[in-house]
Amino acid sequence: MSKKITRREFVQTGTAVGVAIGGASAPVFGKAPALQTSSVKPVVVASNNGNVYKNGGAQTGVQKAFNLITRGTDVLDALIAGVNNCELDPAESGVGYGGLPNADGIVQLDSCCMHGPTKRAGGVAALEGVRTPSLVAKAVLDHTDHHLLVGKGAQDFARNMGFKIEDDLNTEKSRGLWLEWKRRIDPEHYLDPKKRGQASHMAGLSMVRDGLIDPMSYYGTINCDGVNAKGEVCGVTTTSGLAWKIPGRVGDSPILGAGLYVDGDIGAAGSTGRGEANLYNLCSFLIVEQMRMGKSPKDAGMEALRRIQKNTVEKRLLNARGLPSFGISFYIVNKKGEYAGVSMYGATYAVCTENGPQTLQCEPLHPGRATD
Ligand code: GLY
Secondary structure (H helix, E strand, C coil): CCCCCCHHHHHHHHHCHHHHCCCCCCCCCCCCCCCCCCCCCCEEEEEHHHHCCCCCCCCCHHHHHHHHHHCCCCHHHHHHHHHHHHHHCCCCCCCCCCCCCCCCCCCCEEEEEEECCCCEEEEEEEECCCCCHHHHHHHHHHHCCCCEEEHHHHHHHHHHCCCCCCCCCCCHHHHHHHHHHHHHHHHHCCCCHHHHHHHHHHHHHHHHHCCCCCHHHHCCEEEEEEECCCCCEEEEEEECCCCCCCCCCCCCCCCECCCEEEECCCEEEEEEECHHHHHHHCHHHHHHHHHHCCCCHHHHHHHHHHHHHHHCCCHHHECCCCCECCCEEEEEEECCCCEEEEECCCCEEEEEECCEEEEEECEECCCCCCCC
C-alpha cells in the first residue's frame, strides 16, 4: 500500500486534485516506479466511461490507471487517478462534478474503494460539495477506523481532511437537464407517491429516449478494477447515483459487496446500473465468492446476473418478455489478470492491457434491450 502521507501532502492532494490527479503527473499517493517481475499480466477493467473521458488530458481513465500501475504506483491509487478523469470531467454527467443531481437539484455523490493487499476499505455516501468522492473514500480508508461516512458527516470529514467544499457541483449541463426534468415531472407532483414515482421514472426515460441523457448517465457510475504484475488487486467505484433520486437515496456504489468487492487473494468485481437490484443480491461479493470456488470472471459474473433475474419479481421491473427492465453490468478481474465485463443486455466496457486501451462488448445474459 502507499506510504503514509503527511497532512500537508494530503491537503495538497485534496485541494489541488484537478491538477495533481487530472494532469499527467504521478499522484501524490503513489510509490516510486519500480521494475516488476511476475507472471501476472497487469490489467485494468472499467465501465465503458473508463475509456471515454480524458478531463482535458491525453489519456482515458483506464489508460492512466494502467500506466501508473506498470510504473509501480500502488494499484488503488492508480485506479483512483483513473476514475478522477470521470469525476472531474464536466462532460461526464454520471459521476462526480456535473453528475446528474437529485430531485432537489443537488449533486450527491457515493463512492467506495478496497485495497486487496491490506484488506482495507473506505466509502462515502450522499456526499455534497466535493468533486472527487473516490479520494474522500480513500481518506476514510487511510485515516479512520470506519468504512462508511454519509451526508453531512462525510462532508465535515472531507473538510477536515483539507478537501475543497463547493456550494454546488452542478454544471450548466446538469442544471439544465434537472430543469428539463422538473418541467416534465411538475404536472405529476401532486399524485399519490406510487404514481409520482412512476411519472418520475417515465420522465427520466423519456429524456433518455429524446437523446437528452446518455443512457449510461441515468444510473451513471464508474467502476474500475485492476491488478499489477505482483498480483495485487484493488477496485474503486464512484457515482452521482440515480438521476433525480430522492435526496438521501444511496445506491450500490458505496456499499461493499454490492457496488464493489475486492479480496486480495481472489480478485475484484464492481458494477454499474440499477443499484437497488444489486443491493438485493450483493453481487460483487457473490462474484468474488464464485471466483473463489473456481469460476472464471465471466462465469462468475453470469451467475450474478442470473441471481438478479431470479430475484426480480415485481411487475413494474419486468419488460414485455418478463425479464428485468433495467440494465446492470459487472466488471471483473481476478488475481491472475483474467478479466470480463458482463451485462444483463448488450453493453460495452473498458480495458487497458499491454496492448493499450480498448472498448469491448460485455457478455450479455440476454439479447436485445432492457426495454424490449
Ligand atoms: N449503480 C449506481 C446507483 O444505482 O446509484
